[in-house]
Amino acid sequence: MKGFAGKRILLLVENNPVPFDKRIWREAQTLKETGAKVFVISPKTDHYNESHETIEGIEVLRYNAYFSKGSKFGYFREYIDAIIKMFYISFRLFIKEGFHVVHVANPPDLLWIIASFYKLFGTKFIFDEHDLGPESFISRFNIKTEKKNNLIYKILILMEKISYRLSDTTIVTNESYKSNAINRGKIRSEKIFIVRNGPDMRKFNKVTPNKKWKFGFNYMAAYIGIMGVQDGVDILINAMKYIVNILKRKDICFVLIGSGDEAYKLKSLTKELDLDKYIKFTGRIPDKPALEILSTANVCLSPDPKNPLNEISTMNKIMEYMVCEKPIVSFPLKEAIFSAGDSALYVTDSSEKFAEGLIYLINHPNIAKKMGKFGYERVKNHLRWEKQQKYLINAYKYLRHTF
16 A cells, blocks of 8 residues: 555644544554655644644644534634634644645535645645535524525535535545535536545454443443534433333443533433433543443444434444444434444434333344344444545545646
């Protein structure tokens, strides 16, 4: 894979630090393996607070970030702050090192502002679309009015189109996003490369279960991921309320891994419903304990509700559950069904049905085991990063003749 020796590549990611952002980190590692020199600019957080460090031969530069508390103005301020700081760091790097490619990950769909500046000097621009910005907005803020009449929605559509049009190559996570790039973005199919979000099974794989993560309960169900408005973690809390108070099952606990701008509210809701005994929040934790928790769980949980974003988005957590050989409870979303297939039990969109699906899998361990095995084989044979990284390389090969 030593096809890009001597090339310098800059990756930009605004919403997560690196290497915590697993997709960007996998991409950076793959590009490093091709012989390229790779730089990443990302925000600082409590656990990733070094301004400059080299990890596995990849130079990571970080800035002091302002993160929104969830308001529209907060996001505007966050993104403007990030663009200014990322541009400053990238410009200093450009003067010192120069780079051949700027590879930007959304959200937001504003990093074309930085990439387009470097295009003036012959640098290529790759737009790596992780989330559909317009759908994220209407899903997060539950926009009920006619979308075409919403000013912010119109602006986000415009920012997405500019990102598509200015990019020399676009990378997306699934067929639904590719269709959007073609139909709404009006860009050529051959310019678009699908690179799915499979885990790297050489580094993220099932481990020996550890009963300590069941906290003395007979059964444990696990969640890993972001805790925002559109992620449905409140559905899990209300499902536990139904399990304890209506189904009278007090032998099950939930372990919820991750954080987000709704985490405080979710913890408050748990306390308000007197469910602290049954629901454990770990916050963001390293892969080792996370893998232990997922490998120990009887069932894993994907509560993303049906909305314009979730319906067509590929959820990282589903593949992480599958690689730990666990059955999944999910709502019947288009891309969730594609990823999980028969490893998930699909239930209608309510906390009660979600709870009943979970209980069904706990009560039918043979079915659950069969589902888990199906998921593991599907990831191993089709979805893992080792199968996907060739498509990332193909996207870069598409640019290589223009370097």
